Amino acid sequence: xxxxxxxxxxxxxxxxxxxxxxxxxxxxxxxxxxxxxxxxxxxxxxxxxxxxxxxxxxxxxxxxxxxxxxxxxxxxxxxxxxxxxxxxxxxxxxxxxxxxxxxxxxxxxxxxxxxxxxxxxxxxxxxxxxxxxxxxxxxxxxxxxxxxxxxxxxxxxxxxxxxxxxxxxxxxxxxxxxxxxxxxxxxxxxxxxxxxxxxxxxxxxxxxxxxxxxxxxxxxxxxxxxxxxxxxxxxxxxxxxxxxxxxxxxxxxxxxxxxxxxxxxxxxxxxxxxxxxxxxxxxxxxxxxxxxxxxxxxxxxxxxxxxxxxxxxxxxxxxxxxxxxxxx
Ligand code: GZL
Numbered sequence: 217x218x219x220x221x222x223x224x225x226x227x228x229x230x231x232x233x234x235x236x237x238x239x240x241x242x243x244x245x246x247x248x249x250x251x252x253x254x255x256x257x258x259x260x261x262x263x264x265x266x267x268x269x270x271x272x273x274x275x276x277x278x279x280x281x282x283x284x285x286x287x288x289x290x291x292x293x294x295x296x297x298x299x300x301x302x303x304x305x306x307x308x309x310x311x312x313x314x315x316x317x318x319x320x321x322x323x324x325x326x327x328x329x330x331x332x333x334x335x336x337x338x339x340x341x342x343x344x345x346x347x348x349x350x351x352x353x354x355x356x357x358x359x360x361x362x363x364x365x366x367x368x369x370x371x372x373x374x375x376x377x378x379x380x381x382x383x384x385x386x387x388x389x390x391x392x393x394x395x396x397x398x399x400x401x402x403x404x405x406x407x408x409x410x411x412x413x414x415x416x417x418x419x420x421x422x423x424x425x426x427x428x429x430x431x432x433x434x435x436x437x438x439x440x441x442x443x444x445x446x447x448x449x450x451x452x453x454x455x456x457x458x459x460x461x462x463x464x465x466x467x468x469x470x471x472x473x474x475x476x477x478x479x480x481x482x483x484x485x486x487x488x489x490x491x492x493x494x495x496x497x498x499x500x501x502x503x504x505x506x507x508x509x510x511x512x513x514x515x516x517x518x519x520x521x522x523x524x525x526x527x528x529x530x531x532x533x534x535x536x537x538x539x540x541x542x543x544x
Contacts, residue, residue: 250440
């Protein structure tokens with residue numbers, strides 16, 4: 217009996233020590249609105265759950281800010297060791313992120329940065345350069361048209377925006393509109409949100425096909441909306457990638473498939489694979505290292521039908537040449 221008791225006590229002790237040494241990382245994720253988001257979730261979940269001594273606390277906010285705020289407060293109550301955060305929109309985070317700071321839980325910002333970033337404390341930040349991504353989208357369309365001898369022809373452009381108020385939408389729109397000034401023959405005839413989802417992208421394109429005289433170029437601020445638009449274009453009896461030039465963003469696998477099939481023309485990369493930044497950063501923070509508050513932008517490419525389109529900061533790569541190497 218004594219031996220059994222000693223064994224039980226030993227087991228409790230080991231479990232307590234293990235729990236005590238565990239690093240608990242909480243992740244407030246926006247939702248499951250796109251292939252990009254799914255890849256981002258899968259990448260971070262798998263890296264954290266498979267890391268020795270780490271435990272993941274995960275929350276999917278279903279694209280609702282109030283759910284993210286609730287999740288952040290739950291993380292504080294659970295006294296987790298780190299919080300990973302990306303905000304569905306840019307505003308409305310000041311109060312809750314200050315509560316995270318007051319709880320002295322290290323905050324890592326990934327993907328979409330909150331507007332209050334310069335008023336709160338965070339230990340590291342990794343996210344796309346959304347303005348540059350938006351610039352690249354329009355510049356690709358302008359340079360492509362020049363490459364096929366249509367640089368001096370007026371063409372009608374529509375911009376399908378992401379979730380209204382998300383930094384990925386505001387940044388890409390800023391980049392889109394700035395770049396349009398460099399290509400005066402690209403005439404903006406429509407600008408509407410498709411909320412980063414395939415279904416809403418299809419619905420917006422359906423309405424544009426009914427209401428606009430002619431669409432020559434679609435700039436879709438993510439690939440899911442571009443793929444939804446392709447569905448609508450085909451249903452209307454038009455040829456996507458030919459009747460309407462289609463430029464997406466993210467560079468998810470389905471976009472590569474559409475480009476290789478000739479139904480899409482270009483996708484500007486925005487990587488969702490953040491574990492390669494987050495894991496070494498938390499490992500270093502665990503050793504007491506400090507990081508700057510500068511947002512780290514991953515190196516990203518542009519992928520299209522034939523490659524070779526020079527956008528200044530990057531030259532496009534032929535999608536068919538690299539499709540087999542893609543990780544998401
Ligand atoms: C970009 C990310 C955006 C993607 C969309 O970093 O926030 O959200 O471009 C996703 O596909 O929904």
